[in-house]
Amino acid sequence: MYYKDDFNVTFKEESAFYRYLDDVEKRAEWFRAQSKDLKVEAVTKDSICSPIGNINLEYLKEDTLKNSGLMIKTPDRSCYLGISAVKSLKGRARIDGKALAELDKETLAYILNECLKVSKGKSLLRFCEGKVRAVLSGDEKDYSIMSMPEVYTIAGAYIYSDFETAAFKSGCADHNLVNATWELRDQRLNESYQELLGRYGKTFNGELSASVRISTSDVGSSGANIFYTVSANDQYIILGETLKVRHKNCKGTEDFNQNMASIFEYYKAAVQEVLQLCDIWVNHPANAMIGVMKQAGFSKKLIAETVERYRASAGEQPCSAYEIYCGICDVISIARQQETNERGLLLLEEKVAACVNRRWHELDIPGEIKY
Template identity: 25%
Template sequence: MSQPCQDNFSTTFSSLTAMMKYHEEQVKNSNWERIEVNRLQVAPLDQSSPLFSDTSAFADCVSGDAIKDTASNLGLALKLDGKYYPVRNTAYKGLLDRAKLGGTSLPKLKRKELAGMINSCLRLYPNAQALMLIRNEKISAAHSGDEHDYSILSMDELMSALTDHLDREYPGSVFEAGYSDHAFTNATWLLNGKRDELLDTYEKTLKAQGKGSLVSKLTPGIQFSSSDTGHASAKVSAMLLGGQHPIHIGGILAIEHRRQKTVAHFEKELAQLFAQFGDSIARLEKLTRIHLDYPGNTMTRICKKLALPKKASLEAIAMFDMALGGTPATAHDVYMAMQEILFILKTDGTPQGKLILLAENMARALTLRWSEYDLAKAVSW
C-alpha cells in the first residue's frame, strides 16, 4: 500500500464525511509560499546524486521514504529557505513553465544535466514570482506567483459549497463515491430527488424505441473534480449512474484557478446547474434521432477522433458490430456502446484517475457532427 508521500498515492471514499475530513487535513498540512523565480534552486535527486544520502540537507518534515520515492520517479529536489524538498511529478510541468523550458528531449537528460539547465533558465527571470505548494513532504506544485495567473481554491471549501447547494436545491441527493490522488480530486452525487424532472423526455423517447430497460436503471448524477497541483478547473459534470460504468454526458460549469477567482464565483455558477444538466440530457436525447448507415465505421471514427485507447476501442467496436448483426443503429446506440471501452479498461486494471479523465473526454462525442463520421469507406486506425 502506497504512502501519502509517494507520487502514486491515491485513495477512495465511500462517505462524504470521510472525504471532507481528508481534504480539511490536506488544507491544514499544505504550505503555500511565494518566492522569486530566480531564487529557486533545483538539484538532482537520483540514487547516484550526493543529495540522496544527505538527509540532513532536507527539511525536517521530509522522510526517507519521500526521498527514495522521488529518486525512483522525477529525481529532482528544490531548495526553499535553505532546505531541500523532493519535487513531486505533479510539480514538474509548473517548474518547467517557471523556467520557460519545454521539449521532448528534457526527460531524456540525466538528472544533473536537467537540474543545471532548469537553474540556468530560472536565473533569467528576477522579476517573476512563483507560488509553491509544499504538501505531503514534497513540492507538489509550482504555479505562477502572479495572482492573475493562479488562484488558490481550497478543495474543502469548494466541496462544502457544492454540498450546501445540493442539500438546499436537490433534496434527496446522495453522495456516492470519491477519489483523490496528488493530481486531482473527484466526487459523485446521485440526484435521486430530481430523476423524473431531469430524465422525463429522455426516458419517454427510449421507451418509444423499445429501450426502456436501459433508462430504467439510470439515475441522474453529477461529478465534481478539481486540482490544486495543476491547471484543471473546478468543474461539475453531468452523469448518468446505474450502468456498468458512469456515463458522462458533458460539463455543466467550470471555474478556472485563475484571474483571482474565488469560491464565491463557484457558488454563483452552481445556480445554473439544473438548466445546464437539462441541456446535457437534451444533447444525449438528440442522438436517438440521428440514424446511422454505417454505425461500426462511425464508432471507429469517433473513437479515433477522440484519441481513445486503441486496443480497448477496437474490442468494444467488435462487440458492438457483433451485437448489431447488420440491424440499424442510432448515434445514441454508438455512444452507449462506447461506454464498454471504459468497462474494458477498468477490468484491465486502468487506474481510476485515468478512467475519469477518459470518460470526460468521451463526452465530447455529444457535440460532434455525427454525419461527418457516418461513411462507408473503411477506417484506417
Template identity: 30%
Template sequence: MNETMVYADGFEKTFATAEEMLDFLSRRRKASEWIRKPIRALRLVPLEKEADNLENGDAEMEEILKDTEKHTRLVLKVRGEAYPVRNCAIQTILGRAGIGGDGLRKLDLATYAKVVNCCLKAAKGECLIKIADGKVSAVHGGDAHDYSVLDMKAIFEMTSEYLHTNFKGSAYLEGSGTYDHSVMSAMWTLSGNQELLDTYRDALDRYGVSRKNLTPALRLTTSDVAASGVNLYPMLLTDGNNHTLSLGSPITLAHRNHSTILDYRNNLKEVYARYQDATERLAALLEIEIHNPVNCLRLLMKKLKIKAAIRNEVVEMYVAQNGEQSCTAHDLYYAMNEAPFYAACQGFTGSQLLRMEENLTRALAMDWKEFDVYGAVKC
C-alpha cells in the same frame, strides 16, 4: 496503496462515504503548506546530489526519497531549503521557467536541470509553491491573478451543502470520491429531481427508445496542481447506477483572476440550467443515423485519443450486443462510455479515467457523419 504512503507519487484513494472523504481532505490541508518565493531563486538539482543532506536520519524522509528516485529524481532548492519534486509539479515548474517541448525529455538529468535553471534565473516575479506530504506538488504564478488557491475541503463541503439544500434527495454516491496528487473527484446523485430528465425522456419516447433506471447526477472535479479548474459535470447514471454517462458541458471555475469560494457558489447556482442544456445535446444524438457503426466507433474514438486496445473492447462488446446494422449516434455514445470501465480494468489511474471521460464528452459536439464511412479502415 494505504494512507501511510500518501507521500508517494502513485498514491490513490477512494472513499465510501462523504464523511470519510472530508476527514481525509482535512488531513491533507494540515499536511500542506503554501510558500511564496522569487522565481529566480528556484533551482532544480538531481536528487543524488542532495539525498545525503535531506535524510538526516529521518525514516519518513528516507521513504520519500526512495519514491522520488523512482519518479522525477529531482529536488527543488529554494534559498537553502530543499524539497523532493513530485511528478505533478514538473509542468508547473517548466511553466515558471517559460520552457517546454519534447526535446527536454531527451536530455540527461543533469543537463535537463541546467537548462531549466538557466531559464528560471531569467524569470521575473514571484511563484506560489505547494508543498504537500514532504514533496513539492506545484509551483504556480505568485499573484492571485495568475493562480488563486481554492481549498479542496471547502469546495467539497460547499457542494454537498448546496445540493442538500437545493436538490431534494441528493446524496453522495458511495465510493465515487477519489483522490490522487493531481485531482480530487466526487459524485452526487440527484434522484429526487427527475424533472431534470423530462426533456430527455420525451425524446426517448418519440424515438421509441427504452432506457430504464435513469438517474441525474453531478460530478465535481478539482485540482490544486494546475491539472484542472473546479469543474461541475452533469452526469447520467443508468442500469441501477452501474453505467455512468458524462453529458459534457461542464461549469468551470479557473484558478485565476482572483477566483474565490463565493465565485464557486455562483457556479453551483447554474447546475439546473446546465443540466437542461446537457440533456438536450444528448437527445440530439437520437436524430443522427449511422450506417457503419463499427467504423464510426473506431474512428471517432481514435480521434478522441482512446487507446486501440480499449477501442477494440468497446467495439467487440457493441457488436456482440447489437450487431452491425444501422443505429443512431445516441446508441454509439452509450457504447463509447464503456471505455472508462475497460481502462479501469487495465489499471488506469483515477485521474487518467477522468481525462478519458472528458475526452469522450467532446463527441457530443462533433460531426458524427464525418466518421460514418464504408469499407475497411485502418485504426
C-alpha cells in the same frame, strides 16, 4: 505513505472523505518566491533536502529518484519535486515539448534553470506531503488558491439542498486531482430528460438516475469542475463536464459558489449537448466509433471490445452519432468487468465525454479500419 508520487486513496464514506481533505489542508503549505531565484537540481544519492517532520528523508529521496528525479531550491529551503509539479514548473520556465521528457535529469535541470533566470514575477509553490507538488504563477490574476475542503463543503451543501434525494457515492484523491461523486434522484431530472429527448423524436418512459461528480486540483491540473452522468433503462450515458471554474482573478471559490447555485441548469445543458448528436447521421457506425475512440486516446483492446459489443447489439445499420456515443459509453462497464480502479474509471469517463465534440462526419468512412 502519502509522500509517494503514486499515492491514491478512495472513499466510500463522506465523513472519511472530508476528514482526509482537512488533514491534507493542515499539512500543506503555500509559499512564494521570485521565479528567477528558483534553482532546479537533479537528485543524486547524496542530495539533501530541508528537514521535514514525520517523514523519512531517505524514503522521500528514493521515491523522487523513481519519479521526477529533481529537486527545487529557493533562498530559504531545498525541496524534492513531486512528479505532479513537473508540468507546472515547465510552465513557469515557459518551455514545453515531448523532447524534454527524453532528456537526462541533469540536462533538464540545466535548461529549466537557464529559462528561470529570465522569468519575471513570483512563483507560488505548493508544498505537501514532503515535496513541492506545484510551481504556479504567483500573481493571483493567474492563479487563485481555492481551499479544497471549502470547495467540497459548498458542493455538498448545494447538492443536498437542490435535489429531492442525494447520497454520497464515492471519492478518490491523489496528488493531481480530487473527485467526489453523489448519486441523485429527482423528478425534474426525468422531466427535463424526457422533454429534451422529445425534441429529437425520441421517448423515454423508464426511471432515470443521475450522478454528479465534482473534480478539482490544487496543483494546476484542473479548475473546479462539474461532471454529470445518467442511467436510463440500463443505459449508462456520460454527459460530461458542464462547468469549469478556473483558479483565476482572486475569486475562484466565489465563482464556484455562484455557479453551484445553478447546478440543475448545468444538468440540462449537459443533456442538451449530448443529444445534439442526434442531428448527426452516420453511415458507417463501427468505423466512426473506431475513429472517434482512437482520437480520444482509448487503448486498442478497449476499442476492439467496445466496437464488437456495439456490433453484436446494433449491427452495421446507419444511425445517429447519439446511438454510437451510447455504445462508446459501454466502455465503462467493460472496464469495470476488468476490475479497473476508481481513478482509472474516472479517466475513461473523461475520454468518453471528449468524444461528443469530435468531427464525426470526417470519421464516417467505408472500408475496413484497424483498431
